[in-house]
Amino acid sequence: MVSIQSVCTSPSSLTYHDLPWIVQHREDRCTLCGRCTSICPVQAIYLTYRRQRMPKLDILQKKRGSDYRHFVGIRQRTNIENKCIGCGMCSMVCPNEAITPTPNSNEDRSLFHINQKGEAWKRGGRRNVSGRTILDRIIFDRISMLTDPALDAGRHEFSTSTILGRILPPEEFLRRKAAGEWIPPTREIFPFIIGSMSFGALSPNMWLGLLQGVAYCNEVLGIPVVMATGEGGCPPWVLKSPFLKYIILQIASGYFGWDEIIRAIPEMQCDPAAIEIKYGQGAKPGDGGLLMWFKVSKLIARLRGVPEGVDLPSPPVHQTLYSIEESVMKMIQTMSMAFGFRVPVYPKISGSTSAKSVLNNLVRNPYAGGLLIDGMDGGTGAAYNISMDATGHPIASNLRECYLDLVAQGRQNEIPLFAAGGIGKNGNVTQNGMALIMLGASGVHIGKYIMQSTAGCLGNEIGRCNVCNLGLCPKGITSQNPKLFRRLDPDEVAQRVVDVYMTINTEIKKIMAPLGRSQSLPIGMSDALGIDDHAAAERLQIKYVC
Amino acid sequence: MCRLALKTADTPFSPYEVLTAMEAMQEGFDGSGLGLLLRGIHFDDFNYRIDQPILSGIAHTEEALQRLDEYMAGQGYELKYDHEFTITRGIVEAQDREKYIIRVYKDPVGAEPSQEATEQRYMQVRLDLRRDGEEHGGDLTVFSFWPQVVMIKEVGWPLAVGDALGLHDGRIKARVVMAQGRQNTNYGINLYACHPFFIQGIATMTNGENTAFVPIKEWLTGKQIPGYLGYQSDSEVFTHILHYVLKKLKLPLETYKHVITPLKTSELDVHPQGDFLKGLRTACRRLIIDGPNAVIGTLPDETSLLVMDHKKMRPASVGGRPGAWAFASEICGVDALIPDRDRSLDFQPMREHTVIIPPHRKEMVIWSQFNQFALPQAA
Numbered sequence: 001m002v003s004i005q006s007v008c009t010s011p012s013s014l015t016y017h018d019l020p021w022i023v024q025h026r027e028d029r030c031t032l033c034g035r036c037t038s039i040c041p042v043q044a045i046y047l048t049y050r051r052q053r054m055p056k057l058d059i060l061q062k063k064r065g066s067d068y069r070h071f072v073g074i075r076q077r078t079n080i081e082n083k084c085i086g087c088g089m090c091s092m093v094c095p096n097e098a099i100t101p102t103p104n105s106n107e108d109r110s111l112f113h114i115n116q117k118g119e120a121w122k123r124g125g126r127r128n129v130s131g132r133t134i135l136d137r138i139i140f141d142r143i144s145m146l147t148d149p150a151l152d153a154g155r156h157e158f159s160t161s162t163i164l165g166r167i168l169p170p171e172e173f174l175r176r177k178a179a180g181e182w183i184p185p186t187r188e189i190f191p192f193i194i195g196s197m198s199f200g201a202l203s204p205n206m207w208l209g210l211l212q213g214v215a216y217c218n219e220v221l222g223i224p225v226v227m228a229t230g231e232g233g234c235p236p237w238v239l240k241s242p243f244l245k246y247i248i249l250q251i252a253s254g255y256f257g258w259d260e261i262i263r264a265i266p267e268m269q270c271d272p273a274a275i276e277i278k279y280g281q282g283a284k285p286g287d288g289g290l291l292m293w294f295k296v297s298k299l300i301a302r303l304r305g306v307p308e309g310v311d312l313p314s315p316p317v318h319q320t321l322y323s324i325e326e327s328v329m330k331m332i333q334t335m336s337m338a339f340g341f342r343v344p345v346y347p348k349i350s351g352s353t354s355a356k357s358v359l360n361n362l363v364r365n366p367y368a369g370g371l372l373i374d375g376m377d378g379g380t381g382a383a384y385n386i387s388m389d390a391t392g393h394p395i396a397s398n399l400r401e402c403y404l405d406l407v408a409q410g411r412q413n414e415i416p417l418f419a420a421g422g423i424g425k426n427g428n429v430t431q432n433g434m435a436l437i438m439l440g441a442s443g444v445h446i447g448k449y450i451m452q453s454t455a456g457c458l459g460n461e462i463g464r465c466n467v468c469n470l471g472l473c474p475k476g477i478t479s480q481n482p483k484l485f486r487r488l489d490p491d492e493v494a495q496r497v498v499d500v501y502m503t504i505n506t507e508i509k510k511i512m513a514p515l516g517r518s519q520s521l522p523i524g525m526s527d528a529l530g531i532d533d534h535a536a537a538e539r540l541q542i543k544y545v546c
Numbered sequence: 547m548c549r550l551a552l553k554t555a556d557t558p559f560s561p562y563e564v565l566t567a568m569e570a571m572q573e574g575f576d577g578s579g580l581g582l583l584l585r586g587i588h589f590d591d592f593n594y595r596i597d598q599p600i601l602s603g604i605a606h607t608e609e610a611l612q613r614l615d616e617y618m619a620g621q622g623y624e625l626k627y628d629h630e631f632t633i634t635r636g637i638v639e640a641q642d643r644e645k646y647i648i649r650v651y652k653d654p655v656g657a658e659p660s661q662e663a664t665e666q667r668y669m670q671v672r673l674d675l676r677r678d679g680e681e682h683g684g685d686l687t688v689f690s691f692w693p694q695v696v697m698i699k700e701v702g703w704p705l706a707v708g709d710a711l712g713l714h715d716g717r718i719k720a721r722v723v724m725a726q727g728r729q730n731t732n733y734g735i736n737l738y739a740c741h742p743f744f745i746q747g748i749a750t751m752t753n754g755e756n757t758a759f760v761p762i763k764e765w766l767t768g769k770q771i772p773g774y775l776g777y778q779s780d781s782e783v784f785t786h787i788l789h790y791v792l793k794k795l796k797l798p799l800e801t802y803k804h805v806i807t808p809l810k811t812s813e814l815d816v817h818p819q820g821d822f823l824k825g826l827r828t829a830c831r832r833l834i835i836d837g838p839n840a841v842i843g844t845l846p847d848e849t850s851l852l853v854m855d856h857k858k859m860r861p862a863s864v865g866g867r868p869g870a871w872a873f874a875s876e877i878c879g880v881d882a883l884i885p886d887r888d889r890s891l892d893f894q895p896m897r898e899h900t901v902i903i904p905p906h907r908k909e910m911v912i913w914s915q916f917n918q919f920a921l922p923q924a925a
Contacts, residue, residue: 144757144837156857159810163828170795173829177822186828188811410768412761413832516757519807519856520834524761 012116014078018109020463021086021101023076029098032072036090036099041472044084045099048075074099083110086464089474103462114385121385122292124468124478126425126448127283127377128389130461134396134536136428138435141545142528144516151518153509158518160508161224162191162443164274165344165369167414184369185342187273190217190225191521192433192504194497195420195445196250196276196348198230199257200291200300200312201381201468203485205493206455206477211238212490213454213497214246223501226273228445231289231314233257233303239264244272250348251335252278253288254314256304262338271343274369275335279317279324279358280350282374282421284383285392288314292382294471297480325361332367344369351375351393351421359402363415370416372445373399377422379448379459381478382469395421396439400540403440403524412524416442424449425461429500430507438525439540451477454496455488548728548741548875550753550862552842553883554850554903555870558588558719565708567882568727571875578728580704581740583749584696586721586848589650592627598650599623599668602697603675603688604737605645610686613678614647621671622654632712638702646711647688648696648718665746668692669773676738687737690744694846696720699740722844726751739778743785746773747846750788752781753875754839754860759783765832766790784841787833792845799851800919801826803900806835807856809915818918842873850903858897864910865892871903871910 016022023045037045054067076084084101091100114121144150151158165186168176176183194214199207210227217225231252238244239261249272251258280286291300291312301308318327328347335345346369349358355373362368376392399419406412419441423432425448433444451457455477458465468478476488512518515528522528530545531537537544549571551564561582568580587594601618605611618625629648657667672691679686689697696718700707704727708714726741741751756762759780766774766786771794774786784806791802808827814820827834838859843851852862852873864873865880865887872883880892895901898915913919 142757144755151857157810163831167831168829170790170826170829173825174795174797177825183825407764407768410765410770412768413765413829516755516837519836520758520831522758522761522836524764525758527760 012080012113014080014109014113016076016078017104017106019078019083020104020108020110021084022104023084023090023099023101025074026098027073029096030074031096031098033095035093035095037074039089039093039474041087041089041467041474042082042085043077044082045074045076045090047072080110080113080116085467087458087474108463122290122382122469123385123388123466124379124381124383125459125466126379126388126461128461128463129377133377133422133425133432134394134531134533135423135432135435136426137533137536138431138529138531138542139545140434140438140511140515140528141530141543143514151513151516153506153513156513156518158509158512159520160191160505160512161188162521162523163187163416164189164346164418164443165416166367167416169414182341184367185344187226187344188224189273189443190223190501190505191437191443192225192429192501193248193418193443193445194225194227194450195378195447196228196230196248196278197381197447197451198232198250198289198291199234199303200232200295200480201230201478203473203476203479203488204299205485205488205490207235209488209490209493210450210454210497211243211246212494213501215243216494216498217501218246221498221502223505225501228276231256231278232291232300233260235303236260236264240267240269242269244268245270247272248274248276250276250278251331252314253316253318254312256306256312256314259305260303265338271339275339275343275345276372277328277331277335277345277347279327279347280352280374281348281380282350282376282378282392282395283380284387285350285352285376286316287383287387288316290314290382290469292469292471295478295480300480324358328358328361328368329365332365336367346370346372348372348374351395351398353393355393355398355402356405359405359415363406363409363411368415370418370442371402372418372420373402374445375399375419375421377425378420379451395419395436397539399436399441400439404541406440407524412440418443418445420445420447429453430504430511433504434508434511434522435529438522438529439542440524440526442521442523450497450500453500454493548726548753549879550727550751550840550842550873550875551725551879551883552723552844552850552873553870554722554844554848554872554907556721556907557869558586558721559723560714560716560719561723561725562708562714564723564725564883565705565713567872567874567879568704568725570878570882571727577703579701579740580699580707581726581742581751582698583690583724583742583744583751583844584718584720584722585694585844587694587696588719589627589629590717590719592629592650594627594650597693598626598652599691599693600696601647601649601651601671601688602690602695603647603686604643605647606642606685606687607644610679610682611645613682614675614686617675617678618651618671622657623651623671626650626652629718632715632717634710634712637706637710638700640701646698666772669746673773673775692744692747695744695747695749697742697744699737701737722848722850724749724751724842724844736778738776741779741781743776743779743782745785745789746793748785748789748792748843750781750785750841750843752784752839752841753862754781754855755837756780756783756835756839757837758835761832762787762835781839784835784839785843787835788843790833798919798921799845799849799902800900800913801921802851803853803898803915805830805833806853807897808834809898813916817916819921822921840875848905852895852901854895854897854899856897861894863892863894864901865889866910868908871907873901
């Protein structure tokens with residue numbers, strides 16, 4: 001019996017079964033190679049000497065005693081900072097399938113103690129709400145078979161591109177054309193855009209892989225994919241390359257990286273696809289960007305014009321301006337002017353019940369090139385857990401009410417709406433994206449899905465991994481540590497980007513063909529949508545089907 | 547599926563001729579209704595002056611007819627001629643037709659004489675009467691109020707409708723007749739859902755299904771342009787787009803095709819007017835139609851046109867000779883309308899074509915989207 005006094009306990013001491021992931025280790029298979037302990041990004045496991053008593057009974061001498069066996073074993077740490085994140089890298093490197101993390105079916109008691117030293121929990125990842133989303137439940141039910149020969153997704157020609165940039169009413173277009181006046185720039189792009197993930201948040205290899213893949217889609221496959229940079233600038237070699245035309249440069253409240261961009265303007269070979277002004281992010285509304293010091297490497301420091309190894313929080317708002325109306329107006333005009341009015345400039349806001357007021361403001365701004373609304377199911381590289389879990393607005397109804405607001409004004413052709421936040425969360429990327437397009441979006445931004453599908457991001461909706469903020473990404477996607485990002489081969493990422501876009505392109509056709517659509521993307525074709533939820537159908541003004 | 551037929555000729559002819567041509571194509575339609583538009587009208591028993599507006603519609607009750615009379619008198623229109631059909635009851639299924647209205651009016655004294663004001667005024671009369679009918683349980687249906695245009699719509703087998711109204715008696719003749727042989731069974735049966743559709747002298751009828759209907763309808767409705775209403779049929783937007791292109795944007799007829807089925811970027815890159823057309827495509831993006839469609843239209847100057855969808859998924863043929871031309875869904879329809887023509891010159895338009903029969907009817911103009919066109923304003 002162990003005496004009570006000798007039990008080492010404190011308010012925050014936990015056992016394996018209190019943690020979200022339990023490392024299961026089979027000693028009979030383990031060769032003690034040590035790979036698992038050395039790869040574990042959070043040092044959740046360690047090799048340790050153990051002693052085991054071996055009862056000994058000498059029958060002839062009628063004596064009892066004990067022998068002790070010493071062995072090396074693998075154990076899981078139970079303190080908060082080393083709790084297992086379930087990434088499974090241990091099982092990936094184990095030569096004998098001797099170790100694996102398993103989700104704890106018991107309650108996760110670490111949640112009660114994660115605020116050690118008064119620090120609220122910060123993490124990367126997503127909202128951690130699993131199950132089918134509203135978008136997953138939308139079906140395309142207006143199958144055109146009444147009078148039609150069906151379209152053939154494999155044989156017919158489909159126009160799947162969308163327009164980014166302000167579209168003038170036809171009368172105004174003709175007037176300006178005749179008068180030789182300025183016509184706002186537009187871009188014909190693929191409606192699934194790689195959403196903003198910054199060059200600080202992503203590793204150089206990940207960024208390179210994405211860009212290679214995007215360039216291949218454009219130049220070889222003819223799929224006009226564009227990607228957004230996120231805050232933090234763009235590597236100078238990209239800024240001065242012909243690939244800049246596939247890139248949407250983001251400017252956010254920290255203005256990180258814009259010194260480099262502005263200086264590169266005279267040397268740019270082409271214009272960027274667009275400029276995105278970030279006012280908000282769906283995953284953490286009201287919060288600015290956050291690049292934690294772990295990830296501010298020498299390269300990142302140079303790009304952003306800051307010292308190495310310091311936290312880089314962007315303020316929640318653009319501090320230099322008084323109100324969002326004023327801010328939007330001045331920033332859009334400034335950025336348009338910087339690029340000679342040849343580049344569409346649009347704001348990105350977080351999904352919110354106030355999105356409509358921003359939209360109405362934009363409609364009256366002749367320079368605004370669109371609006372990106374980012375819903376709360378989006379991911380992020382670093383944020384407070386509370387922001388991710390509890391703040392924001394789901395994208396579907398937010399986007400829909402904004403679109404219908406434009407419809408009521410007859411201006412849905414003018415300001416293209418882009419939607420983001422949780423698209424492809426459960427893998428149904430084309431279905432989710434097309435549902436949003438038929439609800440009124442001109443296109444969608446996908447971030448998490450791209451990380452998962454092109455680079456094998458391990459994150460999921462039950463709290464797996466989610467350490468993007470710490471620069472510990474076991475796959476090397478969101479790390480600035482060369483030892484980690486070396487694991488990611490940019491060529492393989494590029495290959496996966498191409499796989500993904502070829503598939504989305506085919507699936508779009510497979511959705512459009514039965515609806516009898518091939519000439520243009522079915523933006524706002526809400527008569528094709530149905531959902532098995534009466535309340536959602538009413539809210540989205542689509543059909544209830546069961 | 548429905549069938550379309552159009553005949554245009556220098557000499558006025560009976561609409562019954564077109565109905566018999568519809569009969570030739572009878573295997574292709576369900577015969578659920580008839581829509582007729584007559585242009586270039588000649589009345590046998592009335593000396594019609596070509597600038598007098600003609601009201602076409604159906605009064606379903608006596609009371610509705612009375613309200614119509616009161617309204618027209620109130621607006622200052624003087625009734626000059628009231629066409630009485632030689633009706634044979636019992637052939638058509640609908641029993642609530644008090645009177646098929648074809649009435650010629652004289653403009654109010656002192657009305658604003660400008661063309662634009664007159665066109666606006668005529669349309670307003672049609673819209674007012676239509677609303678009046680809708681407010682009274684649908685007892686009054688008005689199809690058109692326009693000089694030189696008569697419209698008839700009814701549920702039933704096309705030839706039977708013609709017989710019921712005695713259209714074979716030759717008392718009404720026209721230089722252009724558009725006929726469509728089906729009620730809109732895609733949606734609910736509604737006389738307003740029957741092709742051809744009409745707005746300010748412009749009329750179109752379609753064989754097909756416009757799958758981009760809802761976004762186009764929403765956009766047109768949002769423009770708040772008087773007359774852009776109804777949309778009981780997905781094909782009505784084709785008429786309104788044509789109206790929008792010609793009357794609102796004041797673009798040449800050739801651009802209609804560029805608006806509804808624009809060329810691809812790679813095709814426009816090498817088009818002599820590519821820069822303008824790309825801009826037009828972007829600005830008119832919401833008017834891009836989709837689905838299989840053959841659109842036949844006529845304009846106030848008696849121009850006739852035929853365009854196909856971008857995939858050419860609906861058939862339509864054109865044939866004729868100087869002075870008489872026919873469009874029909876099937877070649878047997880063209881045969882029935884103009885048997886005495888050189889068949890080797892018949893034409894089936896492809897996806898890039900707009901077939902235009904100009905008002906002089908001397909030739910068939912085949913215009914391709916890849917060709918340049920005169921665009922004084924902008925390009």
